[in-house]
Amino acid sequence: MSVAWQGVFPAVTTQFHPDQGLDVPATLAHLDRLIDAGLHGLIMLGTVGENCSLEYAEKLEILRATVDHVGGRVPVLSGVAEYTTRLACRFANDAEKIGVDGLMVLPALVYKSDPRETIAHFRTVARSTGLDVMVYNNPVSYQVDVTPEMFGDLGDEPKLVAIKESSENVRRITDLKNVCGDRYVLFCGVDDLVLESILLGAT
Secondary structure, eight states: OOOOOSOOOBBBOOOOOOOOOOHHHHHHHHHHHHTTTSSSSSESTTTTTTTTOOHHHHHHHHHHHHHHHHSSSSSEEOOOOSSSSSHHHHHHHHHHHHEEETTEEEOOOOSOOOOHHHHHHHHHHHHTSSSEEEEEEEEEEEOOOOOOOHHHGGGTTTEEEEEEEESSOTTTTHHHHHTTTSSSEEEEOOOOOHHHHHHHHOO
């Protein structure tokens, strides 16, 4: 399935048993509720603490179950939040083999990369996969800011198609448009629990 980069793409929370084991059936039931509420795509393994805390095999298990269960009803993206560029490329390739439709890629975690290193990271991951990529820019949480000028430099990478902008800089969307024009599809980051509450009609 090709990704129509528009609409609502929540970062979906994985469900767990009390012993911290994966609760796959509950996760899949949660997906059904979100799809029934009318969202446009799913981002599994977002960075709400689980992408970098689940075992590698557990992440792949969630992706396999999700792709099989969703069955093409909406696009499925996987977060890519790893400690090194090499591991990010490995995970991106494994996610692609499972059948996800796109990726949401973060800078390498823990180490605070400089602009040159950050650009190299995204170029390398983008070139390692056949999937289209959303770049998640969240310097508030991850201490690496992908600036409009850096996105301008990355504009020659065809696999980088969208930006999830969560810098909390109220001018950032305007600055991205001024520097990059219509090169990228722009998404504004919203707290996923708030978004899911809105979609599910919670009070």
